[in-house]
Amino acid sequence: MEKGVPIRAITRGLSVLQAVNRGGSITMMEIARTSQVPYPTACRIVQTLLHEGMIEREPARKRYRATALVQSLASGYHDDSHLVEVARPHIEALTDKLLWPISITSRVGAHMMVRDSTHTRTSLTLNNYYPGFTLPIMECSSGKAYMAFCSDAERGHLLDGLRTIEGAAEKMATLLLSNDNLLREVRNQGYATQSRNAYTANPGKTSSIAVPLFRGEEVVGAITIIFFSVAMTMEKAVAQFVAPLSATARTISAELTGTLGR
Structure with a gap:
C-alpha cells in the first residue's frame, strides 16, 4: 500500500x-x-x-x-484547558451583550472542535453544542479563520492529509485550498464567514462569523458567533458583530499571550 x-x-x-x-x-x-x-x-x-x-x-x-x-x-489524551479557562468569562459577556451564542473552537485533525460555547446561555439557538462537537475545517467559519492564519507548514501538512480522504467535505476543502484567494481575503479582513452552515444539527439554519485566537504568534483556535440565517443578511451581521467579536478575540489573545512562559 x-x-x-x-x-x-x-x-x-x-x-x-x-x-x-x-x-x-x-x-x-x-x-x-x-x-x-x-x-x-x-x-x-x-x-x-x-x-x-x-x-x-x-x-x-x-x-x-x-x-x-x-x-x-x-484515555491518554490531555486537553489544554487553559484556552477555555481564559475565554469563558469573555464569551459569556459577549453573549449577554449580543444575545447570540458564541463558541470557542480549536483544530483537531481536519476538523474544528468546540471547546466551549454559550448556547445554554441564550434562547437564540436551535441546539446546544457541547465540547467535542466537530465540523469539517473548511465548511465552517472558524476553520477558515484558523487556516488563514496558521503557518504555511501546518496548512500544507493538513492539505496533504485532506487529499487522501474521499469525503465530500474534504474534496471541497481541497478545492478551496487549491489557491490562496479565499484565505488571503480572510487574512486581509481579519475574519471569516460561513452562510447556512451545512454540518450542524440543523443544516442550513444558521450562519456564522469567526475571528482567530492567538497565543503569541501562534493561532490556537477561533471565536465564533452563530446566528439564524433568516434573522439577518451576512452583510448586516458583519456590520453588527465583527467589531465586538474582534475586540473580544484581542482580549482573549492578549491574556493567552501574557501567560507564555508561566
Missing part, C-alpha cells in the same frame, strides 16, 4: 462512530447521511460497533447512541 494512503474501512468506521457520537440519538439513515458512508456499509459498521459495545440501540426504537465505552478512546 502506498505510504500515507488511509485504510478506507477504518476511515469509514471512525466516520460512523463520530456521526453517532455527535447525533446523540440517531437513526441508521441519519448515520449513513451524516457520515457519508453508503447505507449497506454503514449498517455493517453499526453492527460491529454494537458488538464492541461502543454504541447501543435504544429500547423499542430504531435509534442508536454512543455508550460510556467511547470515553476509553480519550
Whole structure:
C-alpha cells in the first residue's frame, strides 16, 4: 500500500462512530447521511460497533447512541484547558451583550472542535453544542479563520492529509485550498464567514462569523458567533458583530499571550 494512503474501512468506521457520537440519538439513515458512508456499509459498521459495545440501540426504537465505552478512546489524551479557562468569562459577556451564542473552537485533525460555547446561555439557538462537537475545517467559519492564519507548514501538512480522504467535505476543502484567494481575503479582513452552515444539527439554519485566537504568534483556535440565517443578511451581521467579536478575540489573545512562559 502506498505510504500515507488511509485504510478506507477504518476511515469509514471512525466516520460512523463520530456521526453517532455527535447525533446523540440517531437513526441508521441519519448515520449513513451524516457520515457519508453508503447505507449497506454503514449498517455493517453499526453492527460491529454494537458488538464492541461502543454504541447501543435504544429500547423499542430504531435509534442508536454512543455508550460510556467511547470515553476509553480519550484515555491518554490531555486537553489544554487553559484556552477555555481564559475565554469563558469573555464569551459569556459577549453573549449577554449580543444575545447570540458564541463558541470557542480549536483544530483537531481536519476538523474544528468546540471547546466551549454559550448556547445554554441564550434562547437564540436551535441546539446546544457541547465540547467535542466537530465540523469539517473548511465548511465552517472558524476553520477558515484558523487556516488563514496558521503557518504555511501546518496548512500544507493538513492539505496533504485532506487529499487522501474521499469525503465530500474534504474534496471541497481541497478545492478551496487549491489557491490562496479565499484565505488571503480572510487574512486581509481579519475574519471569516460561513452562510447556512451545512454540518450542524440543523443544516442550513444558521450562519456564522469567526475571528482567530492567538497565543503569541501562534493561532490556537477561533471565536465564533452563530446566528439564524433568516434573522439577518451576512452583510448586516458583519456590520453588527465583527467589531465586538474582534475586540473580544484581542482580549482573549492578549491574556493567552501574557501567560507564555508561566
